[in-house]
Amino acid sequence: MKHSKSNRYQEQEQTLLIVSEPPTAAYVAGSGYFEFIQLSRSGIIKKALLNxxxxxSFTLSEIAHVLHISERTLQRYADDAKLSADxxxxxxxxxxxxxxxTEVFGDLENFKEWMRTPLPAFNYQHPISLLDTTFGFQLIQDELGRIEHGLFA
Known part of the structure:
Protein backbone atom coordinates (compact mmCIF):
# COMPACT_ATOMS: atom_id res chain seq x y z
CA MET A 1 0.00 0.00 0.00
CA LYS A 2 2.87 2.36 0.73
CA HIS A 3 4.17 1.78 -2.80
CA SER A 4 0.77 2.74 -4.23
CA LYS A 5 0.74 6.08 -2.39
CA SER A 6 4.26 6.82 -3.61
CA ASN A 7 3.31 6.14 -7.24
CA ARG A 8 0.17 8.28 -6.93
CA TYR A 9 2.22 11.16 -5.55
CA GLN A 10 4.81 10.86 -8.32
CA GLU A 11 2.06 10.97 -10.98
CA GLN A 12 0.54 14.07 -9.39
CA GLU A 13 3.92 15.72 -9.00
CA GLN A 14 4.57 15.20 -12.73
CA THR A 15 1.12 16.60 -13.59
CA LEU A 16 1.69 19.73 -11.51
CA LEU A 17 5.34 20.14 -12.50
CA ILE A 18 6.23 23.24 -14.49
CA VAL A 19 8.69 22.48 -17.28
CA SER A 20 10.21 24.56 -20.05
CA GLU A 21 9.33 22.11 -22.82
CA PRO A 22 5.99 22.59 -24.58
CA PRO A 23 3.46 19.79 -24.08
CA THR A 24 2.87 17.29 -26.86
CA ALA A 25 0.22 18.04 -29.48
CA ALA A 26 -2.03 15.18 -28.32
CA TYR A 27 -1.91 16.53 -24.80
CA VAL A 28 -2.86 20.04 -25.89
CA ALA A 29 -5.56 18.76 -28.23
CA GLY A 30 -7.61 17.55 -25.29
CA SER A 31 -6.60 14.04 -24.28
CA GLY A 32 -4.92 15.45 -21.16
CA TYR A 33 -8.06 17.22 -20.03
CA PHE A 34 -9.67 13.93 -19.02
CA GLU A 35 -6.64 13.29 -16.82
CA PHE A 36 -7.08 16.73 -15.24
CA ILE A 37 -10.80 16.11 -14.70
CA GLN A 38 -10.09 12.78 -13.01
CA LEU A 39 -7.28 14.26 -10.92
CA SER A 40 -9.52 17.14 -9.85
CA ARG A 41 -12.31 14.78 -8.87
CA SER A 42 -10.08 12.37 -6.97
CA GLY A 43 -8.10 15.16 -5.31
CA ILE A 44 -4.43 16.00 -5.40
CA ILE A 45 -2.17 15.16 -2.49
CA LYS A 46 -1.02 18.03 -0.28
CA LYS A 47 2.65 17.12 -0.81
CA ALA A 48 2.28 17.65 -4.60
CA LEU A 49 0.63 21.02 -3.94
CA LEU A 50 3.44 22.10 -1.62
CA ASN A 51 6.04 21.16 -4.23
CA SER A 57 7.77 30.74 -5.10
CA PHE A 58 4.35 31.09 -3.46
CA THR A 59 4.11 31.50 0.29
CA LEU A 60 1.65 29.28 2.13
CA SER A 61 -0.57 32.33 2.55
CA GLU A 62 -0.49 33.09 -1.19
CA ILE A 63 -1.27 29.53 -2.25
CA ALA A 64 -4.09 29.33 0.31
CA HIS A 65 -5.58 32.57 -1.07
CA VAL A 66 -5.50 31.28 -4.66
CA LEU A 67 -7.05 27.97 -3.61
CA HIS A 68 -9.80 29.57 -1.50
CA ILE A 69 -8.79 27.67 1.61
CA SER A 70 -7.58 29.03 4.92
CA GLU A 71 -3.88 28.81 5.61
CA ARG A 72 -4.62 27.03 8.89
CA THR A 73 -6.81 24.42 7.19
CA LEU A 74 -4.09 23.78 4.64
CA GLN A 75 -1.54 23.35 7.44
CA ARG A 76 -3.75 20.76 9.16
CA TYR A 77 -3.78 18.39 6.18
CA ALA A 78 -1.30 15.52 6.37
CA ASP A 79 1.24 15.49 3.52
CA ASP A 80 -0.43 12.48 1.90
CA ALA A 81 -4.00 13.76 2.42
CA LYS A 82 -6.12 14.42 -0.64
CA LEU A 83 -7.45 17.93 -1.13
CA SER A 84 -11.03 18.66 -2.15
CA ALA A 85 -12.09 18.64 -5.81
CA ASP A 86 -12.43 22.44 -5.89
CA THR A 102 6.84 29.54 -19.04
CA GLU A 103 6.20 28.64 -22.69
CA VAL A 104 5.43 32.26 -23.63
CA PHE A 105 8.30 33.81 -21.66
CA GLY A 106 10.74 31.00 -22.36
CA ASP A 107 11.70 30.71 -18.70
CA LEU A 108 9.82 30.13 -15.43
CA GLU A 109 11.83 32.77 -13.57
CA ASN A 110 10.95 35.46 -16.15
CA PHE A 111 7.27 34.57 -15.89
CA LYS A 112 7.32 34.58 -12.09
CA GLU A 113 8.84 38.07 -12.19
CA TRP A 114 6.18 39.23 -14.68
CA MET A 115 3.42 37.85 -12.42
CA ARG A 116 4.67 40.03 -9.55
CA THR A 117 4.98 43.25 -11.59
CA PRO A 118 2.17 45.85 -11.69
CA LEU A 119 1.07 46.03 -15.33
CA PRO A 120 -1.07 48.50 -17.29
CA ALA A 121 -2.99 45.59 -18.89
CA PHE A 122 -4.25 44.70 -15.41
CA ASN A 123 -5.03 48.21 -14.22
CA TYR A 124 -1.52 48.39 -12.70
CA GLN A 125 -2.22 45.41 -10.46
CA HIS A 126 0.16 42.50 -10.05
CA PRO A 127 -1.16 39.60 -12.15
CA ILE A 128 -0.63 37.30 -9.16
CA SER A 129 -3.24 39.34 -7.25
CA LEU A 130 -5.88 38.32 -9.82
CA LEU A 131 -5.54 34.59 -9.19
CA ASP A 132 -8.31 34.48 -6.60
CA THR A 133 -10.94 34.38 -9.38
CA THR A 134 -11.38 32.30 -12.52
CA PHE A 135 -11.88 35.60 -14.36
CA GLY A 136 -8.39 36.63 -13.26
CA PHE A 137 -6.96 33.36 -14.55
CA GLN A 138 -8.67 33.93 -17.89
CA LEU A 139 -7.53 37.56 -18.09
CA ILE A 140 -3.91 36.45 -17.58
CA GLN A 141 -4.28 33.62 -20.12
CA ASP A 142 -5.68 36.12 -22.65
CA GLU A 143 -2.78 38.50 -22.06
CA LEU A 144 -0.31 35.65 -22.52
CA GLY A 145 -1.94 34.95 -25.89
CA ARG A 146 -1.52 38.60 -26.89
CA ILE A 147 2.12 38.60 -25.80
CA GLU A 148 2.77 35.38 -27.70
CA HIS A 149 1.37 36.95 -30.87
CA GLY A 150 3.04 40.33 -30.35
CA LEU A 151 -0.20 42.19 -29.54
CA PHE A 152 0.27 44.30 -26.46
CA ALA A 153 -2.61 46.05 -24.73
Missing part, protein backbone atom coordinates in the same frame (compact mmCIF):
# COMPACT_ATOMS: atom_id res chain seq x y z
CA UNK A 52 4.15 23.23 -6.82
CA UNK A 53 3.98 26.11 -4.36
CA UNK A 54 7.75 26.00 -3.80
CA UNK A 55 8.42 25.81 -7.53
CA UNK A 56 6.27 28.91 -8.12
CA UNK A 87 -9.03 22.99 -4.29
CA UNK A 88 -7.43 20.41 -6.58
CA UNK A 89 -8.97 22.00 -9.67
CA UNK A 90 -7.62 25.44 -8.76
CA UNK A 91 -4.15 23.96 -8.13
CA UNK A 92 -4.22 22.35 -11.57
CA UNK A 93 -5.35 25.64 -13.15
CA UNK A 94 -2.47 27.39 -11.41
CA UNK A 95 -0.01 24.81 -12.68
CA UNK A 96 -1.37 25.11 -16.22
CA UNK A 97 -1.16 28.90 -16.10
CA UNK A 98 2.47 28.84 -15.03
CA UNK A 99 3.25 26.19 -17.64
CA UNK A 100 1.72 28.45 -20.30
CA UNK A 101 3.58 31.47 -18.96
Missing amino acids: LSRQL TSERAILLSQLYQRG
Whole structure:
Protein backbone atom coordinates (compact mmCIF):
# COMPACT_ATOMS: atom_id res chain seq x y z
CA MET A 1 0.00 0.00 0.00
CA LYS A 2 2.87 2.36 0.73
CA HIS A 3 4.17 1.78 -2.80
CA SER A 4 0.77 2.74 -4.23
CA LYS A 5 0.74 6.08 -2.39
CA SER A 6 4.26 6.82 -3.61
CA ASN A 7 3.31 6.14 -7.24
CA ARG A 8 0.17 8.28 -6.93
CA TYR A 9 2.22 11.16 -5.55
CA GLN A 10 4.81 10.86 -8.32
CA GLU A 11 2.06 10.97 -10.98
CA GLN A 12 0.54 14.07 -9.39
CA GLU A 13 3.92 15.72 -9.00
CA GLN A 14 4.57 15.20 -12.73
CA THR A 15 1.12 16.60 -13.59
CA LEU A 16 1.69 19.73 -11.51
CA LEU A 17 5.34 20.14 -12.50
CA ILE A 18 6.23 23.24 -14.49
CA VAL A 19 8.69 22.48 -17.28
CA SER A 20 10.21 24.56 -20.05
CA GLU A 21 9.33 22.11 -22.82
CA PRO A 22 5.99 22.59 -24.58
CA PRO A 23 3.46 19.79 -24.08
CA THR A 24 2.87 17.29 -26.86
CA ALA A 25 0.22 18.04 -29.48
CA ALA A 26 -2.03 15.18 -28.32
CA TYR A 27 -1.91 16.53 -24.80
CA VAL A 28 -2.86 20.04 -25.89
CA ALA A 29 -5.56 18.76 -28.23
CA GLY A 30 -7.61 17.55 -25.29
CA SER A 31 -6.60 14.04 -24.28
CA GLY A 32 -4.92 15.45 -21.16
CA TYR A 33 -8.06 17.22 -20.03
CA PHE A 34 -9.67 13.93 -19.02
CA GLU A 35 -6.64 13.29 -16.82
CA PHE A 36 -7.08 16.73 -15.24
CA ILE A 37 -10.80 16.11 -14.70
CA GLN A 38 -10.09 12.78 -13.01
CA LEU A 39 -7.28 14.26 -10.92
CA SER A 40 -9.52 17.14 -9.85
CA ARG A 41 -12.31 14.78 -8.87
CA SER A 42 -10.08 12.37 -6.97
CA GLY A 43 -8.10 15.16 -5.31
CA ILE A 44 -4.43 16.00 -5.40
CA ILE A 45 -2.17 15.16 -2.49
CA LYS A 46 -1.02 18.03 -0.28
CA LYS A 47 2.65 17.12 -0.81
CA ALA A 48 2.28 17.65 -4.60
CA LEU A 49 0.63 21.02 -3.94
CA LEU A 50 3.44 22.10 -1.62
CA ASN A 51 6.04 21.16 -4.23
CA LEU A 52 4.15 23.23 -6.82
CA SER A 53 3.98 26.11 -4.36
CA ARG A 54 7.75 26.00 -3.80
CA GLN A 55 8.42 25.81 -7.53
CA LEU A 56 6.27 28.91 -8.12
CA SER A 57 7.77 30.74 -5.10
CA PHE A 58 4.35 31.09 -3.46
CA THR A 59 4.11 31.50 0.29
CA LEU A 60 1.65 29.28 2.13
CA SER A 61 -0.57 32.33 2.55
CA GLU A 62 -0.49 33.09 -1.19
CA ILE A 63 -1.27 29.53 -2.25
CA ALA A 64 -4.09 29.33 0.31
CA HIS A 65 -5.58 32.57 -1.07
CA VAL A 66 -5.50 31.28 -4.66
CA LEU A 67 -7.05 27.97 -3.61
CA HIS A 68 -9.80 29.57 -1.50
CA ILE A 69 -8.79 27.67 1.61
CA SER A 70 -7.58 29.03 4.92
CA GLU A 71 -3.88 28.81 5.61
CA ARG A 72 -4.62 27.03 8.89
CA THR A 73 -6.81 24.42 7.19
CA LEU A 74 -4.09 23.78 4.64
CA GLN A 75 -1.54 23.35 7.44
CA ARG A 76 -3.75 20.76 9.16
CA TYR A 77 -3.78 18.39 6.18
CA ALA A 78 -1.30 15.52 6.37
CA ASP A 79 1.24 15.49 3.52
CA ASP A 80 -0.43 12.48 1.90
CA ALA A 81 -4.00 13.76 2.42
CA LYS A 82 -6.12 14.42 -0.64
CA LEU A 83 -7.45 17.93 -1.13
CA SER A 84 -11.03 18.66 -2.15
CA ALA A 85 -12.09 18.64 -5.81
CA ASP A 86 -12.43 22.44 -5.89
CA THR A 87 -9.03 22.99 -4.29
CA SER A 88 -7.43 20.41 -6.58
CA GLU A 89 -8.97 22.00 -9.67
CA ARG A 90 -7.62 25.44 -8.76
CA ALA A 91 -4.15 23.96 -8.13
CA ILE A 92 -4.22 22.35 -11.57
CA LEU A 93 -5.35 25.64 -13.15
CA LEU A 94 -2.47 27.39 -11.41
CA SER A 95 -0.01 24.81 -12.68
CA GLN A 96 -1.37 25.11 -16.22
CA LEU A 97 -1.16 28.90 -16.10
CA TYR A 98 2.47 28.84 -15.03
CA GLN A 99 3.25 26.19 -17.64
CA ARG A 100 1.72 28.45 -20.30
CA GLY A 101 3.58 31.47 -18.96
CA THR A 102 6.84 29.54 -19.04
CA GLU A 103 6.20 28.64 -22.69
CA VAL A 104 5.43 32.26 -23.63
CA PHE A 105 8.30 33.81 -21.66
CA GLY A 106 10.74 31.00 -22.36
CA ASP A 107 11.70 30.71 -18.70
CA LEU A 108 9.82 30.13 -15.43
CA GLU A 109 11.83 32.77 -13.57
CA ASN A 110 10.95 35.46 -16.15
CA PHE A 111 7.27 34.57 -15.89
CA LYS A 112 7.32 34.58 -12.09
CA GLU A 113 8.84 38.07 -12.19
CA TRP A 114 6.18 39.23 -14.68
CA MET A 115 3.42 37.85 -12.42
CA ARG A 116 4.67 40.03 -9.55
CA THR A 117 4.98 43.25 -11.59
CA PRO A 118 2.17 45.85 -11.69
CA LEU A 119 1.07 46.03 -15.33
CA PRO A 120 -1.07 48.50 -17.29
CA ALA A 121 -2.99 45.59 -18.89
CA PHE A 122 -4.25 44.70 -15.41
CA ASN A 123 -5.03 48.21 -14.22
CA TYR A 124 -1.52 48.39 -12.70
CA GLN A 125 -2.22 45.41 -10.46
CA HIS A 126 0.16 42.50 -10.05
CA PRO A 127 -1.16 39.60 -12.15
CA ILE A 128 -0.63 37.30 -9.16
CA SER A 129 -3.24 39.34 -7.25
CA LEU A 130 -5.88 38.32 -9.82
CA LEU A 131 -5.54 34.59 -9.19
CA ASP A 132 -8.31 34.48 -6.60
CA THR A 133 -10.94 34.38 -9.38
CA THR A 134 -11.38 32.30 -12.52
CA PHE A 135 -11.88 35.60 -14.36
CA GLY A 136 -8.39 36.63 -13.26
CA PHE A 137 -6.96 33.36 -14.55
CA GLN A 138 -8.67 33.93 -17.89
CA LEU A 139 -7.53 37.56 -18.09
CA ILE A 140 -3.91 36.45 -17.58
CA GLN A 141 -4.28 33.62 -20.12
CA ASP A 142 -5.68 36.12 -22.65
CA GLU A 143 -2.78 38.50 -22.06
CA LEU A 144 -0.31 35.65 -22.52
CA GLY A 145 -1.94 34.95 -25.89
CA ARG A 146 -1.52 38.60 -26.89
CA ILE A 147 2.12 38.60 -25.80
CA GLU A 148 2.77 35.38 -27.70
CA HIS A 149 1.37 36.95 -30.87
CA GLY A 150 3.04 40.33 -30.35
CA LEU A 151 -0.20 42.19 -29.54
CA PHE A 152 0.27 44.30 -26.46
CA ALA A 153 -2.61 46.05 -24.73
